[in-house]
Amino acid sequence: MENAILFAPELICLLMGLVLFFCTVLNRSYRTTRGIAIASGIAMIAACLWTLSLEGEPFFPGIYAVDFFSQLIKTVLAVGFLFVVIASANPLTVDRNGWLEVPLFFIFSTLGMMMMVSATELLTLYVAMELAAYPVYIVVALHRNADIGGESAAKYMVQGMAASAISLYGMSFLFGTYGSTYFSAISIPHAAAHPIFYLGLLLTLAGFFFKLGAFPFHFWAPDTYETAPHPVITFIATVSKIAAIGILCRLLSLAMPGGWESGHAQTALMWASVIAMSLGNLSALAQKDLKRLLGYSTVAHAGYVLLALQTFAEWGLTAALFYAIGYFAMSFACFLVICEIGRSEDRITIDSVSGLYKRAPFLSFTLLIGLFGLIGLPPTVGFVGKWFLFSAALQRGQFYLVLIAAINAAVALYYYLLIIRQLYWVEPATQNTIKPTPLIAVTAMATIILVIAMGTLPGPFWDMAARAARALIS
Amino acid sequence: MLEQAVIYTFVALVLIGGGLAAFSRQILYAIIGLGISLLGLAGLFLNLGSPFVAAMQVLIYIGGITVAIVFAMMLSIAMSIRPPNPDARKLGFAIACAVIFFGAVAHLIRGAQFQQIASPASEKAWSVGALGHALLTHYNVVFEALSLVLLLAIIGAILIARKA
Amino acid sequence: MDTLSLILLTTISPLACFIIAIIFLVQQPRAAQGLVLFGSAISLLSAIGLLVQGPVEPLRFLWFQSGAIQLQFGFILDGASLMFGVVVAFITACIMLYSVGYMAHDPGKTRYFALLSFFAWSMLSFVYAVDLLQSFIFWELVGLSSFFLIGFWFEKPEAAGAARKAFLMTRVGDVGLFIGILLILQLVSNFDIPSLLDPQTGLSTQVSPGILNAITLLIFIGIMGKSAQFPLHTWLPDAMEGPTPVSALLHSATMVAAGVFLMIRLHPLFMAAQDTALIVLSIATFTAILASTIAMVDTDIKKVLAYSSISQLGFMLMALAAGSLFAGVFHLITHAVFKALLFLCSGIYIHAYHTNSMAEIGRSGGRRLKATTLGLIIGGAALSGVPPLAGFWSKEEIFAQLGHNGFNIYMAGAFLAAFLTAYYTFRMIFLITKPDQAPASDHSHPEPLNMKAPVLILTLGAIVLGFFGSNIAQGLGLIPQHHSVILMISAVGVVILGILIAYFDYGRDNAPRTGFISKIAPLDTLFTNKWYIDDIYRVTIVAITHALSRILHWIENHVLDGNYDRFGLGILRTGAKSTRVQGGWMQLYLGWAIILLAVVALYLGLQ
Amino acid sequence: MPLLSSILLTPVITLIILLLMPQKAVRGIRLICAFSGLLTCVLSLQLWMGYDPTSGGIQFEEIIPWVSAIGISYHLGVDGFGVILVMLNSIVYFTGVLTMWDLEDRVKEYFAFMVLLVIGVFGVFMSLDLFFFFFFYEIAVVPMYPLILIWGSGNRAYAGMKLMLFLLAGSALLFPGLLAIYHHAGLNTFDIIALSAHTFDPQFQIFVYPFIYIGFGVLAGLFPFHGWSPTGHVAAPSAVSMLHAGVLMKLGAFGILTVGIRLLPEGAAYWAPTFVVLAVIGIIYGAYVAMRQTDFKFVIGFSSVSHMGIVLLGLNLAVLGSVAATDALNGAVFQMFAHGIMTALFFSTAGYIYDKSHSKTIADFGGLGAQMPRAVSIFIVAGLCGAGLPGLASFWAELLVFLAALKTYPIAGVIVILGLVLTAVYILRVFNQAFFGAPNPKWENLKAQDMSGLHLIPRAILIAVLVIFGFVPRLMLDLINSTTVAFLGNF
Amino acid sequence: MTLEAYLLVGAALFSLGLIGALSHRNLIALLIGIELMMNAASLNLMAFNRFVVTDPTTGQIFVLIIIGLAAAEVAIFLSIILRIYRAYHDIDAEKLTKLSG
Structure with missing residues (x-):
């Protein structure tokens, strides 16, 4: 029973997923399905909060860990799921036949992500990862235009499969080096098989980098962002990013207290960080498609997070977690607006938001706050988060690294400002106003409040992240 | 000696099949190559002491997956039988990548010292029963998750492939 | 009344008038005019009261403190400031009275009177300032009021240009002065004039002669600017674009004398700095001659008077540099009176005939304005140094001083200048009073009383002031230089020679009406073109400044800004390129990723 | 209620009220902003009066832990510099609101953004915590x-x-710099006071100081990173230019002072000679470039570069530890205030002329003095202040800085004093081309639109401030001098 | 055969899969390449399971799960191929570059 409580969020997720499955089978309306999904989201959040402070291993020891870290991430994932479902009120870009199943895939993917952050064993992790990934492949394919959906899904999936294959190959070496798949075993340094261990680690991490959209596996990101249906990409850009950062934290935390921390891993991550942020920002500069632009910007933000993670220190972990939560809110603010304004448009270009100020003042304000956050301006969480991330890197004395990151942030300003300019300055092409439903307005409000609250009162959030980081390391 | 020969045969099957799959310009040959390679692998698995996994490899991989690919190919055959233009540049790049990668990995493998056990574990530990037990106790989460993935895959496949 | 309230009354009442007029009385020019006149009268009376009270100890108040520097403001009430203060207040009052008529129909009357008031305040404050920095502040404000008054008719581009020129040229001088003052501050952390001048503990005892020379030279640069000495003199003739009363008040009698007054203030320092004194003497002498030569050929009555002012200022500085404080002060005061008189007369002519040309005025019947012509002749004679008018006495004093100290070359220069002065003054008088053709008809209106009265008062002053030399000397606590009879006779001789030649050239019937100098063509050209000094400036300093600003502007636009823009665009282009690299063939990425991983792994393995 | 928080909260509350007000309530929005501006002025005055100048230290401190785990705290406090800069901001805020009284387009948003800007500026001047300092700086x-x-x-x-890119590029330099200070001290606190007690390794100081200096210097119009400033000034609406040139640029200088010099004195001293050269170049260069501008606001913009050069010069001279350090710092801070008020006056008037004529091109006018005598007079006052005329506040500032320059680097001193002539040249050029000369008949219609009534109030306030401090510099110098002495006592 | 030999075979298989995945234009061929790569991982796991690990169940289960997931993966991927085929009547990977901007 105690195990069931520890497993409550996942359990509720699973159960609600099955309920949704029956809904689709019984072919109820999309409204009902979505309603149930919203309810399940709320239930999941409740369950997460309930289990927030619990610790334990609900299954066979070493396989699955429930601690503050995992529960914190799960809470955010549950919130993310809820928000994404709310945002997908009108998934017009999704194939009409697939509407009912969209929440279903989302919830199972969320389940996979929840399991990912709790997994403490390679095999569990791998399966959870695939559980999180497959539903997303499917919904990407469910674009209302078969050609666009198919292409983008195929691209996404090829990259994903290749990444998992590489990851698997790497895991096999880890397994071979230690004779075990438990993280607890792997985290002990193993001098004899040193080089091959690194090969394994590198290949394994490569798979996760794919999830994070970080260099060098970020290439899927912009294409998918551009072409996937809006709700789907909202899910990918917000929820799955949380999970990705969570799992990276989990993996890298293995390295920490006297683990296999080493200059090599750090150097590799450092380069990955630098290249990811530079490449992401530079490429974003040239984009006209809003979603694609945000895709590149995600790559850049992944670079910022890696900046903190490569420190292999508690501070870095805390900062990364803090930023992950903040990033979720900021990017959700952007994508929520994209979902609303692009209900029936396949492509959202920068021109699509022209003069949005006149058509939908509140939505454009939401987008503005989101963009301010992504730029890193106070009083949003973007500023505080960057402060923490960079601070973490500087704790290691990586002055120039932080300088590069800060310059990148300044470069990024350009393309974000272009959007803001379109938003507030350019005359709109059409005059029809967009009025968000109350539920969406409330969600947008909540996002804004979250972005600003984390930016002005970061204390409690930082403490939570720090607690989670400590839970990881100990 | 015979055993060695069998093993080498399997190895040869794996590599030849793999080569066929990798280099063939005809999809059908590639699929056949895949099948051959998988068959060789199943043999190696058998040799490595796991008849159950070998069986599964044959059943699911060769019997299921490869056949599914063949079906898919046949469904889209109208276009795929036309032999695509050979693209030497691309092939060269791929080979270069593979060679570099292989070189690096082989070098590392040769340099690595694994803590090998003196003798294989007992028969009991290799038994199907032990496997099943572990799957239902130790790895029950994984097992459940896998079933969920398969369920989703089925739903998804149906949805995606459904005619609009 | 006690000294403090008197001095405050003297200085503050014009300021109060200025503020009230400019803020509240813009729409009521008559009220403004009355108020300003009233304020000026109060100021004059208080100044006289102060003079009657006699010299007292300076009054000082703490102004502010910064680091080691402590600055005071206050009032110095010694002979020089008391007397000059009265002169300033007096002449200001006269000119304001005169302006009531002169500016009667000008729409900007309030502004005009307010500015005059502002000038009176800053000039009086300058005169009484106890602290060098305080002096400097009011020195600048005096310059500012000059700027506004020259540019009073700002719709005229010439006036605006002249105002700018005046401001900039005096500014150049002020920079020198400013540096000099700051040097003093640096060296002694003190600006208090009496203590700076103290023979025992003052500046001259604390610094080496070289530095003292440098400081005084820098200060002299300021004086050059303000008192229009070569080479910073060219703004003054241009400044005649302003209303004539302004020219009378600022650009001959008082404001330009501020430079001289500063030298009077700091006379001991200049005396201690031998080299500077010599340089001042040379420049002053040269300026006196230079200005006179130009005055000889100019046809514009105000320009002639302006050059004459420059030349007379040269005389004053000569006296001071030669060592006689008294001679300088004396000439300063007499000059203030008779030059103001001359300007007022010229103003009446201009007002009456709407022309600045002397010949035109004469032809139009200038001499019919009796009082004015009387003033012109008396003032001119005083300027030339005709005994026994004011100018004669003060100039005598200067010659005496030069002779006493053995500056023979300079004395020769002074004689030359005096000769030229007499010549050009009487040239002016003859041109006006003896026109080449009889005036056609008299269409001029007689000079109004409020314009005539100041002229008459000043005429009286020009006649009698010369006899108060000893009182002035007494006020300064000095003894006048003993006059040698030979010197006096030769000086008078020179003046008479000048007058005679002027008469020969312009005065007698069927005179050639061209100057003797026109027979020496090169000199004539040189003088007519004002020694080409303006032109030299135009092709050197002005051109260099323009060129520099053009170059730097180009740098700003093309090198700095342009490169920033290029840099930004470059980044954008890189961005576009990087997307192109990433676009397309997706397997390429995978391949590169694998190669990267392999290389990293290999690197780790090889370690 | 603690005074500093009250000052900071006044605009914050104003902002919240503004956001809640309906779009249409234009009058109410204006009144609220004006009232809040007035309130900040009153509170700042109270601060000024309440500050005890004899000690010269930090006063009115307030500390609330914020993120205690990494040592961030909400720590407010002001020294003499802070007091006058807070005052400056209040004045510019209040007059800025009045200047934009006639705005009709998106009033609510305009004032909301403006108030946000004001919040940021107040925050910077009061913050004693590196995090909040930077936080408000970015705001x-x-x-x-x-x-x-x-x-x-x-x-x-x-x-x-361009403006944003420049400024955030400056922030990019600051970011690592500030964090490096924090980590290098190892005190686990961002508190500036606590950090200033720590002696940093000289090598480190020398390394980090340029980042801080240039990072903040970009905002202060540091040559050669000044390009954004004239362009930005020109494009901004008048009240924004006022706040921007008047207050925002001071943030940069204040940052150099509070973070750079206070925390890294040795680094500052090491680099000072180099930066003195840059400052001198900036002063002269700004003046020369201003001479050739054809646009009012460009002239003012480049004059700001030149004038802020004086501030930077003063700051750099102050760290050299010479006898003139006190004067230099006094002058620099005085100049921050004086230039702030002066530029505010400049831009508000130039903006007024632009609003009425829709032209900023100097050559377009000519004889405007006859058509808009009041506006032109006010502009002239500002111009004269820019030219360093005695009797207006900036004279004292320039005097003190020049004095220090002459003492420390005589050649530099002479050059910058010669710059006074150049300043006069470009100011007079504007006067002559735009205001003097024959009136352009094109603008006859402006005669009826000269400044009057409400428009005169903000300008009159600014002029009054300039004149008061021009004649009674003691009011300010008493306040700064003790702070300067205390500040330099750390060296 | 030694562990090393098995691992080398695995590496070779992986490399062959890589060639397949990198050089082909046909989506099905890509899939085949990736399957080879996954199988290389399986081989490694089995080899380690035999030579290194004391408890041989883990590796086997790992491989079994890989097989299961591969089945799911292939199912989805093939359905996507069919979807594309319907839309394009072509399954040329290079045509997909149309998407990238």
Whole structure:
């Protein structure tokens, strides 16, 4: 029973997923399905909060860990799921036949992500990862235009499969080096098989980098962002990013207290960080498609997070977690607006938001706050988060690294400002106003409040992240 | 000696099949190559002491997956039988990548010292029963998750492939 | 009344008038005019009261403190400031009275009177300032009021240009002065004039002669600017674009004398700095001659008077540099009176005939304005140094001083200048009073009383002031230089020679009406073109400044800004390129990723 | 209620009220802003009066732990510099609101952004915590973009973008610099006071100081990173230019002072000779470039570069530890205030002329003095202040800085004093081309639109401030001098 | 055969899969390449399971799960191929570059 409580969020997720499955089978309306999904989201959040402070291993020891870290991430994932479902009120870009199943895939993917952050064993992790990934492949394919959906899904999936294959190959070496798949075993340094261990680690991490959209596996990101249906990409850009950062934290935390921390891993991550942020920002500069632009910007933000993670220190972990939560809110603010304004448009270009100020003042304000956050301006969480991330890197004395990151942030300003300019300055092409439903307005409000609250009162959030980081390391 | 020969045969099957799959310009040959390679692998698995996994490899991989690919190919055959233009540049790049990668990995493998056990574990530990037990106790989460993935895959496949 | 309230009354009442007029009385020019006149009268009376009270100890108040520097403001009430203060207040009052008529129909009357008031305040404050920095502040404000008054008719581009020129040229001088003052501050952390001048503990005892020379030279640069000495003199003739009363008040009698007054203030320092004194003497002498030569050929009555002012200022500085404080002060005061008189007369002519040309005025019947012509002749004679008018006495004093100290070359220069002065003054008088053709008809209106009265008062002053030399000397606590009879006779001789030649050239019937100098063509050209000094400036300093600003502007636009823009665009282009690299063939990425991983792994393995 | 928080909260509350007010309530919005501006002025005055100048230290401190785990605290406090700069901001805020009284387009948003800017500026002047310092610093920068973009004129998209890129590039230098200070001290606190007690390794100081200096210097118009400033000034609406040139640029100088010099004195001293050269170049260069501008606001913009050069010069001279250090710092801070008021006056008037004529080109006018005598007079006052005329506040500032320059680097001193002539040249050029000379008949209609009534109030306030401090510099110098002495006592 | 030999075979298989995945234009061929790569991982796991690990169940289960997931993966991927085929009547990977901007 105690195990069931520890497993409550996942359990509720699973159960609600099955309920949704029956809904689709019984072919109820999309409204009902979505309603149930919203309810399940709320239930999941409740369950997460309930289990927030619990610790334990609900299954066979070493396989699955429930601690503050995992529960914190799960809470955010549950919130993310809820928000994404709310945002997908009108998934017009999704194939009409697939509407009912969209929440279903989302919830199972969320389940996979929840399991990912709790997994403490390679095999569990791998399966959870695939559980999180497959539903997303499917919904990407469910674009209302078969050609666009198919292409983008195929691209996404090829990259994903290749990444998992590489990851698997790497895991096999880890397994071979230690004779075990438990993280607890792997985290002990193993001098004899040193080089091959690194090969394994590198290949394994490569798979996760794919999830994070970080260099060098970020290439899927912009294409998918551009072409996937809006709700789907909202899910990918917000929820799955949380999970990705969570799992990276989990993996890298293995390295920490006297683990296999080493200059090599750090150097590799450092380069990955630098290249990811530079490449992401530079490429974003040239984009006209809003979603694609945000895709590149995600790559850049992944670079910022890696900046903190490569420190292999508690501070870095805390900062990364803090930023992950903040990033979720900021990017959700952007994508929520994209979902609303692009209900029936396949492509959202920068021109699509022209003069949005006149058509939908509140939505454009939401987008503005989101963009301010992504730029890193106070009083949003973007500023505080960057402060923490960079601070973490500087704790290691990586002055120039932080300088590069800060310059990148300044470069990024350009393309974000272009959007803001379109938003507030350019005359709109059409005059029809967009009025968000109350539920969406409330969600947008909540996002804004979250972005600003984390930016002005970061204390409690930082403490939570720090607690989670400590839970990881100990 | 015979055993060695069998093993080498399997190895040869794996590599030849793999080569066929990798280099063939005809999809059908590639699929056949895949099948051959998988068959060789199943043999190696058998040799490595796991008849159950070998069986599964044959059943699911060769019997299921490869056949599914063949079906898919046949469904889209109208276009795929036309032999695509050979693209030497691309092939060269791929080979270069593979060679570099292989070189690096082989070098590392040769340099690595694994803590090998003196003798294989007992028969009991290799038994199907032990496997099943572990799957239902130790790895029950994984097992459940896998079933969920398969369920989703089925739903998804149906949805995606459904005619609009 | 006690000294403090008197001095405050003297200085503050014009300021109060200025503020009230400019803020509240813009729409009521008559009220403004009355108020300003009233304020000026109060100021004059208080100044006289102060003079009657006699010299007292300076009054000082703490102004502010910064680091080691402590600055005071206050009032110095010694002979020089008391007397000059009265002169300033007096002449200001006269000119304001005169302006009531002169500016009667000008729409900007309030502004005009307010500015005059502002000038009176800053000039009086300058005169009484106890602290060098305080002096400097009011020195600048005096310059500012000059700027506004020259540019009073700002719709005229010439006036605006002249105002700018005046401001900039005096500014150049002020920079020198400013540096000099700051040097003093640096060296002694003190600006208090009496203590700076103290023979025992003052500046001259604390610094080496070289530095003292440098400081005084820098200060002299300021004086050059303000008192229009070569080479910073060219703004003054241009400044005649302003209303004539302004020219009378600022650009001959008082404001330009501020430079001289500063030298009077700091006379001991200049005396201690031998080299500077010599340089001042040379420049002053040269300026006196230079200005006179130009005055000889100019046809514009105000320009002639302006050059004459420059030349007379040269005389004053000569006296001071030669060592006689008294001679300088004396000439300063007499000059203030008779030059103001001359300007007022010229103003009446201009007002009456709407022309600045002397010949035109004469032809139009200038001499019919009796009082004015009387003033012109008396003032001119005083300027030339005709005994026994004011100018004669003060100039005598200067010659005496030069002779006493053995500056023979300079004395020769002074004689030359005096000769030229007499010549050009009487040239002016003859041109006006003896026109080449009889005036056609008299269409001029007689000079109004409020314009005539100041002229008459000043005429009286020009006649009698010369006899108060000893009182002035007494006020300064000095003894006048003993006059040698030979010197006096030769000086008078020179003046008479000048007058005679002027008469020969312009005065007698069927005179050639061209100057003797026109027979020496090169000199004539040189003088007519004002020694080409303006032109030299135009092709050197002005051109260099323009060129520099053009170059730097180009740098700003093309090198700095342009490169920033290029840099930004470059980044954008890189961005576009990087997307192109990433676009397309997706397997390429995978391949590169694998190669990267392999290389990293290999690197780790090889370690 | 603690005074500093009250001052900071006044605009914050104003902002919240503004956001809640309906779009249409234009009058109410204006009144609320004006009232809040007035309130900040009153509170700042109270601060000024309440500050005890004898000690010269930090007063009115308030500390609330914020993120205690890493040592961030909400720590407010002001020394003499802070007091006058807070005052400056209040004045400019109040007069800025009055200047934009006639705005009709998107009033609510305009004032909201403006108030946000004001919040940021107040925050910087009061913060004693590196995090909050930077936090507010960025807040102050953010609203510039929408303000320029939406309400600006001319090439505003370009100008706004350029401004933001420059400023945030400066922040990019600051970011690692500030964090490095924190980590290098190892005290686990961002508190500036606590950090200033720590002696940093000289090598480290020398390394980090340029980042801090240039990072903040970009905002202060440091040559050669000044390019954004004239362009930005030109495009911004007048009240924004006022706040921008008047207050925002001071943030940069204040940052150099509070973070750079206070925490890294040895680094500052090491670099000072180099930066003195840059400052001198900036002064002269700004003046020369201003001479050739054809646009009012460009002239003012480049004059700001030149004038801020004086501030920077003063700051750098102050750290050299010579006898003139006190004067230099006094002068620099005085100049911050004086230039702030002066530029505010400049821009508010130039903006007024632009609003009425829709032209900023100097050559377009000519004899405007006859058509808009009041506006022109006010502009002339500002111009004269810019030219360093005695009797107006900036004279004292320049005097003190020049004095220090002459003492420390005589050649530099002479050069910058010669710059006074150049300043006069470009100011007079504007006067002559635009205000004097024959009136242009094109602008006859402006005769009826000269400044009057309400428009005169803000300008009159600014002029009054300039004149008061011009004649009674003691009011300010007493306040700064003790702080300067205390500040330099740390060296 | 030694562990090393098995691992080398695995590496070779992986490399062959890589060639397949990198050089082909046909989506099905890509899939085949990736399957080879996954199988290389399986081989490694089995080899380690035999030579290194004391408890041989883990590796086997790992491989079994890989097989299961591969089945799911292939199912989805093939359905996507069919979807594309319907839309394009072509399954040329290079045509997909149309998407990238």
